[in-house]
Amino acid sequence: MLTSLQNPLVKQLRKLHSAKERREQGVFIIEGTHLLQEACRVKYPLATVCCTPQWQSRNQLLWQQASQQAQRGEIVSEEVLQAIATTVNPDGVVATAPRCLERSQVPCNGLTLALENVQDPGNVGTIIRTAMAAGASGLWLSANSVDIYNPKVLRATAGQWFRLPIAISPDLRATVSKCQQAGMQVIATQADAPLTYWEVDWQRPSLILLGNEGAGLSADLVAQSNLRVRIPQNAEVESLNVAIAAALLLYEAQRQKRFSTAQ
CATH class of the missing domain: 3.30.1330.30 (Ribosomal protein L30/S12)
Structure with missing residues (x-):
């Protein structure tokens, strides 16, 4: 011993x-x-x-x-x-x-997420756990985000870290372009976006872009997106937690798919 x-x-x-x-x-x-x-x-x-x-x-x-x-x-x-x-x-x-995450292959289809410069390990872990629960296909993480191997990230995923395909993107703009070329719609979250997230056709293959807790998404990624969406909220509230925002979008996508299947 x-x-x-x-x-x-x-x-x-x-x-x-x-x-x-x-x-x-x-x-x-x-x-x-x-x-x-x-x-x-x-x-x-x-x-x-x-x-x-x-x-x-x-x-x-x-x-x-x-x-x-x-x-x-x-x-x-x-x-x-x-x-x-x-x-x-x-x-x-x-x-x-x-x-071993370099073994992971995040598919350019279904419903996936890309996180840009997200720094809080609890947020990233919660997003991974929620993505797995909502049936997402995988998650991209920018190289300047929190270390995906951070122990706090792993604990926050409640074990789903080992199940959801995750990959580090050295160039998130190139990754977004690759997904677009594969036929995915790229959806950027932005507080002043013209559309609400309820108005999106989530039955299409979709890549959700989520940005830094304080600064949000970079202008370059927003410009590259196909759609900009907002989550309606009280004017006195500046923003939602990024993990909460991810959950709302993921479950709206799941709701639409289930409603369509049930018809």
Whole structure:
């Protein structure tokens, strides 16, 4: 059992709290029982799994599965687990996994999202979870958005991070052009847009553009869109949370598709 905070593995895992270290090491943290279950369920490759003896005794089947799926499994003390975890009260298990999102293929059809410079990990994680729940085909994230491997992003997705196709776009304008060439309508969200989101034909293949929490979408992306839409709101409210905006648009699209199918 690992008990020393000076152990080389422990030092390496503690460094993964930093986005820079996650990039340089090429791995990220999967923290908590639920996220580990989801990773094992989809057979996401694991590098290391560390757990306390108490967690192992309560989760023997999951420990066995994760250990077989990982390159290395270690029993660690409560102190070591607390040191490598990113949460204040970890539930007893922390794993690491290689950055593999480059394997993801976000299709240029169906209903997809593209996030430009979205910085809050809770917002991005909530959008991923909502997109999966609403039946979206995938999500693009601009390179200047929050690190998609941020532990807070993963936790906010409630495990859907491992299921929704996600890709980092080095050039979001080029990605938008690619989707348009494939026949998708590109819809930009803007407070003063001429159309409400209820007036859009969401049965068409659609790419939703969502921008930074404070600045919104860049002028270039707005100009590139096919439609600009707004979400009606009280004049005294400046804007909606980006994750809430995403949910409203996604579920309007789902409502229209279900209504059409039912007829």
